[in-house]
Amino acid sequence: MIMIQSFSIHSTSHDELIDITSDVAEVVRGSKISEGVCYIYTPHTTAAITINENADPAVQKDILKGLSHFKLESISFSHLEGNSPSHIKSSLIGCSEIVIISQGRLLLGTWQGIYFCEFDGPRTRKVHVKVM
Amino acid sequence: MIMIQSFSIHSTSHDELIDITSDVAEVVRGSKISEGVCYIYTPHTTAAITINENADPAVQKDILKGLSHFKLESISFSHLEGNSPSHIKSSLIGCSEIVIISQGRLLLGTWQGIYFCEFDGPRTRKVHVKVM
Amino acid sequence: MIMIQSFSIHSTSHDELIDITSDVAEVVRGSKISEGVCYIYTPHTTAAITINENADPAVQKDILKGLSHFKLESISFSHLEGNSPSHIKSSLIGCSEIVIISQGRLLLGTWQGIYFCEFDGPRTRKVHVKVM
Numbered sequence: 001m002i003m004i005q006s007f008s009i010h011s012t013s014h015d016e017l018i019d020i021t022s023d024v025a026e027v028v029r030g031s032k033i034s035e036g037v038c039y040i041y042t043p044h045t046t047a048a049i050t051i052n053e054n055a056d057p058a059v060q061k062d063i064l065k066g067l068s069h070f071k072l073e074s075i076s077f078s079h080l081e082g083n084s085p086s087h088i089k090s091s092l093i094g095c096s097e098i099v100i101i102s103q104g105r106l107l108l109g110t111w112q113g114i115y116f117c118e119f120d121g122p123r124t125r126k127v128h129v130k131v132m
Numbered sequence: 133m134i135m136i137q138s139f140s141i142h143s144t145s146h147d148e149l150i151d152i153t154s155d156v157a158e159v160v161r162g163s164k165i166s167e168g169v170c171y172i173y174t175p176h177t178t179a180a181i182t183i184n185e186n187a188d189p190a191v192q193k194d195i196l197k198g199l200s201h202f203k204l205e206s207i208s209f210s211h212l213e214g215n216s217p218s219h220i221k222s223s224l225i226g227c228s229e230i231v232i233i234s235q236g237r238l239l240l241g242t243w244q245g246i247y248f249c250e251f252d253g254p255r256t257r258k259v260h261v262k263v264m
Numbered sequence: 265m266i267m268i269q270s271f272s273i274h275s276t277s278h279d280e281l282i283d284i285t286s287d288v289a290e291v292v293r294g295s296k297i298s299e300g301v302c303y304i305y306t307p308h309t310t311a312a313i314t315i316n317e318n319a320d321p322a323v324q325k326d327i328l329k330g331l332s333h334f335k336l337e338s339i340s341f342s343h344l345e346g347n348s349p350s351h352i353k354s355s356l357i358g359c360s361e362i363v364i365i366s367q368g369r370l371l372l373g374t375w376q377g378i379y380f381c382e383f384d385g386p387r388t389r390k391v392h393v394k395v396m
Contacts, residue, residue, distance in 0.1 A: 062343050078194055132396075
């Protein structure tokens with residue numbers, strides 16, 4: 001069986017990491033696939049998907065702080081919309097992740113969670129999840 | 133059905149983003165696969181694949197500008213070929229992307245295009261596309 | 265046939281790139297799959313997987329040097345464990361890679377090798393490899 005599902009995210013800040021692990025896990029459960037791969041994809045160009053620590057929420061803030069440390073906002077860009085730093089962060093982190101599915105579950109590490117990265121919010125965003 | 137196809141790219145600058153969305157879409161069409169995943173992979177170590185805005189070409193230039201803002205060229209590297217900054221950019225952006233296929237088409241966002249990133253051109257380069 | 269295999273890595277430095285190409289190739293050979301995709305995934309949040317030059321080992325050191333050039337250690341972070349720079353490097357490089365399998369072999373470029381990136385060692389680490 002092959003399936004795809006989408007869900008929406010409402011970001012509340014300009015830059016924000018949002019934990020979507022349970023949303024993705026629910027799609028995997030619903031797919032009834034026990035061995036396979038899960039693709040997490042966001043169809044936006046100023047957002048991204050990453051996998052990182054799920055224990056201390058400070059890490060999420062520190063990742064954003066690390067990216068802002070690059071001071072991309074200080075560059076004189078051509079794109080008139082003014083959000084080129086958001087586009088660059090999107091390409092640096094990447095708009096998708098894959099996670100292996102084993103015994104019907106996401107094979108994440110103990111400390112791993114899946115995060116939607118908002119780099120140009122607040123906005124309503126979409127995430128596609130495909131299980132194969 | 134499982135297939136793989138390759139095509140060549142001729143870059144004309146040292147750093148350049150080249151839109152390969154239509155090349156990838158053509159492989160997907162030719163595969164006759166309606167639901168699946170498309171893997172876009174470049175077998176080079178000073179190049180990358182990224183997904184980003186396809187509307188304003190200024191964004192492509194701004195992404196390169198953002199990467200050059202890191203001033204990697206100012207570092208004293210060991211690799212004698214002198215292109216370590218290109219290798220680093222390749223690992224930061226990554227040499228592959230995945231896109232979900234739905235109803236026979238790439239499930240890209242409205243503003244998303246697929247780009248080959250040249251970081252050590254001009255050169256002739258290869259891209260592999262696999263559909264599953 | 266669908267399979268997954270894991271192996272351990274022992275890093276010896278705080279920051280280190282370790283060539284895992286032959287370990288991954290062995291899993292592919294053992295899978296007897298001739299056409300497909302190989303997923304390389306590390307379940308850690310201060311490590312990553314990347315594909316880059318396998319000829320001159322200096323490139324591996326230069327990639328680490330490029331990342332340390334960002335001076336992430338100079339930032340005042342919230343996460344009390346003190347390894348936020350390692351978490352950020354993990355998200356920048358990414359905890360997984362995919363490689364196409366063709367005629368029973370990894371379709372790597374001539375100069376490409378697969379590397380485990382240690383950003384918070386020395387430690388014992390895991391890598392999962394799935395072939396589909």
